[in-house]
C-alpha cells in the first residue's frame with residue numbers, strides 16, 4: 001500500500017484530507033501534537049470500511065532537530081513513502097506593528113522551516129524510489145492581501161516559491177511538487193472570524209459561498225492521483241472564486 | 245558486504261540509473277570529478293541510509309561533505325560503528 005504523510009492531520013483541513021486519502025485506499029500517517037476525538041472516530045471508520053489506513057504519530061513540528069529521526073522511523077515502518085502533504089500550520093493574526101517578535105519567528109518555524117526540513121528528508125526516500133508526490137498547503141493570501149495577516153501571508157507565499165523550485169530539482173526523478181491554495185474554510189483556524197466577515201468573504205466570492213474542507217481534500221487527492229502525473233510546480237486555487 | 249563495497253556498489257548503480265559515466269573509484273578521486281551530480285549524491289545518501297542504517301549528514305554533529313572518495317568511505321565507516 002502506498003503511504004502518505006499528512007501533517008496537521010488531526011483536525012480541520014488535514015483530517016479531511018487524511019480521511020479522503022484513506023478512503024481512496026492509501027495508508028495515511030497523520031502528524032500533529034495531539035490526537036483528537038474526531039481523528040479517533042475517523043480512524044475507526046476507516047478500519048471498519050477495511051480499505052486504506054489512518055495512523056497517528058504525535059510530533060511537534062517546532063522541534064526541527066527531531067525531524068530527521070521522525071522520517072527515518074516512518075520510513076522503516078511505512079515504506080515506501082509515496083506522498084507528503086505539508087498541511088500543518090498556524091494562523092496567528094495581528095497587526096504587524098504590534099506583533100511580538102517571537103510570534104513572527106514561531107509562524108515562520110511552523111509554517112516554513114518545518115515543511116522544508118520535512119520535505120528534505122522525505123524527498124530523499126522518494127528519490128531512491130524514483131516516485132513521489134509532495135503537496136504544500138498554501139493559501140490565497142499568498143497572492144492577495146488581507147488586513148492582519150502579513151506575517152502569515154509571508155509564510156504561505158514562501159511555500160509557493162519552494163514548490164516551484166523543488167519541482168525543478170526533483171522532476172528528473174519522477175517526483176511532482178505542487179501547492180494548493182485554499183480560500184477561507186471553516187476550521188478552528190478561522191473560528192475567530194466574525195459572522196460579518198464570513199458574509200463579506202462569501203459575497204466577494206464568485207460562487208457566493210465558502211470553501212469546505214472536502215473541497216481542499218478533493219484537490220489534494222487529485223494531485224496525488226495518477227491523473228496528475230504530468231502536473232508539477234503549480235498552485236491549484238480552491239476558493240469558490242474569491243480571487244477570480 | 246563491507247562498508248566500502250556497499251558504497252562502491254551504490255555509486256555504480258546510481259551512475260547507471262542517472263546515465264552518467266563514473267570515474268574509477270580510487271581513494272584520492274575528488275568527488276567533484278567522479279562524474280556524478282548533486283542529485284545522484286542525494287540518491288546515494290538515501291540508499292546508504294537504508295543499506296547501512298546511518299546518515300552522517302543528518303546527525304547532530306555538523307559534517308562537511310567529503311572531498312575525496314576515500315573521505316566519503318571513512319566518514320561512513322566512522323558513523324556505522
Ligand SMILES: NC(=O)c1ccc[n+]([C@@H]2O[C@H](COP(=O)([O-])OP(=O)(O)OC[C@H]3O[C@@H](n4cnc5c(N)ncnc54)[C@H](OP(=O)(O)O)[C@@H]3O)[C@@H](O)[C@H]2O)c1
Nearest residue numbers: 008010012013032033034060061088089139184185187189
Ligand atoms: N482554514 C482556512 O481557511 C485555511 C485557508 C487557507 C489555508 N489554510 C491552511 O491550511 C492548513 C490547515 O489549516 P486548518 O484550518 O485545518 O488549521 P487547524 O484546524 O488549526 O489545524 C491545524 C493542524 O496543524 C497541527 N499543528 C499545529 N501546530 C503544530 C505543531 N507545532 N506540530 C505539529 N502539528 C501542528 C494541528 O494539530 P496540533 O495542534 O495538535 O499540533 C492541527 O492538526 C494550514 O497550513 C493553513 O495555513 C487554511
